[in-house]
Amino acid sequence: MENKKNILDRFKALPVNRYLDLIVLVFLLVFPLFCSNYWVYVMSGIIAYMIFALSLDLLWGYTGLMSMGHSVLFGAGGYMVGISCAYISKAGWVDFDRLPWFLLPLSSEIGAFLMALVLPALISLMIGFFMFSGKIKGVFFSLITLALSGVAELFVINQSKYTHGNSGISVISRTVISNSKEARLDDFTFYYVVLAFLILAYIICLMIVNSRIGKVLQAVRENEERLTFFGYKPSAFKLLIYTISGMIAGLAGVLYVRTQGNINSSAVGITLATLVLVWVAIGGRGNLTGAMVGTLVLQIAETKLNSVFSGISADFTQYWKMVLGFLILLIVFTIPKGIVGTIIDVQQKHKDRRQKEKILLREETAYHEESGKHIA
């Protein structure tokens, strides 16, 4: 009985966003039962983007490192699968017999999947090492990562021997590892595979942010210099989370490419890097839920608006972006902490106020009792 009550209390003490997570999960679980194949396909892509947003939230929301080039890591993961698929299935444009030595793992399917996780992690490890040991922080970190995504886009276009330049690479879709047509799952099943990866990524992120590492990362965000006076080395923690975040972004890249069935230079470019920032900003930073909700809401809105506007007239097709832009501005102006961030903030403020009233009441009673004794 005691134990049961304890669990109930702990459940009640959970912050409001954990309930939201549950709602999102249930929504995603039942979604395909009520929708067309097209929407199941669209949603698989959105879920891959949600994983991507989670990885940025670890970095930006929790550690305060606003990476404006996170798409580089997403694209690096995607391109590993792309190049591997083109090489194995001998696509028409492939005119090389051998892969360069550092891409050799791509000649096997499993190797490509692992490379898609390892390469982004290595890229972020390397960039992070130079930046954090060089004490680059704040807006300079953002600017360098921004430049990086610009450079990466050009790099991918120029290396057309391996990346097929602007046209991009077609990939066998709806598989996770395999490159054979027979192994393709149907839309419905693949949706749930991607969803399983989202849940896995979410649990990993949740474990990280609730551990002591997560708390130290938050302290880095709040006041990095103060932390050194407690004996910490913030750069080591930043490097760790940047690497983990890169790996998760790479996974998101793989899943996205496997949903779409192709990858092109826009996957590493500034556009996607900015988009993911907007999703996380609108949803709310530093609580994981915000990143997922932001991506979900904005991507569904985008798809809906797109079809509504192209339904009115072909000339209108481009204008949905204006409507969306206006909505985003409105949200940023009215609730700078994002949708979920504001909800959590209100809950915390309310809780603090109630607790304060309780403390004051208790102090007052104690004071009265004391003065009562004096009179007696």
Next chain:
Amino acid sequence: MRNQENILLEVKHLSVEFNGFQALTDVNMKIHDGELHVIIGPNGAGKTTFMDLVTGKSTPTTGIVLFEGVNITGKSTTEITRKYHIGRKFQGPNVFDNMTVKENIEIAMEGYSSMTKCVFFHKSAAFKDKVSEILGLIDLYDYRQFMASDLSHGQRQWLEIGMVVAQNPKLIILDEPTAGMTADETYKTGEMIKRLKGEHTLIVVEHDMDFVRQVAEYVTVLNYGQVLAEGTMEEIQNNDEVIAVYLKED
């Protein structure tokens, strides 16, 4: 009590210059083990600079800092904190704002600052007890689930004192712990600091003379980057030179 044997911190001929401005000139000071040493002096006297030098935030132009006889001049703040156990509270509350009071203390706890310790961290009962004890000491136990940003100014000052205590340092440096506090809060802070005296050596920088009278055992007066006078509270209060430059405003 003040003899030659138990010197914890000693600075010798400490001078520092920033872009032609001489912040400290030939400062010699000895802090004894277990004492509560107050440093006073007008604005710009070099008090904060002195602390920066001791905690490794800046390096002196000349002179050395000895801690337990070991030269720690020019070592990094991380190393000084971890290896030599010097804790510092900054001027104006410098806490982790968007984290709860309890999380703030937990981050500061001694002995868990290396990466491996953080990865394999397990919240033991002893750890929880220690955190509760510190929360009790700074009178914030009821506020443990509050965001640090929702506390009053005085409570934030206490929180930072608590964080420094959680580090369990041999030497605690408090930079203006009562700045911006009401008279009641200042008195309470004084009692808190007196309670710490038995277990830690303390250096306190303060402006509030009532507070200094409440806690001080031994006082050093700095002026224009130089040591003007040193002695017990009574000696300082009767020192003509000190009265002329500092105490006259009282």
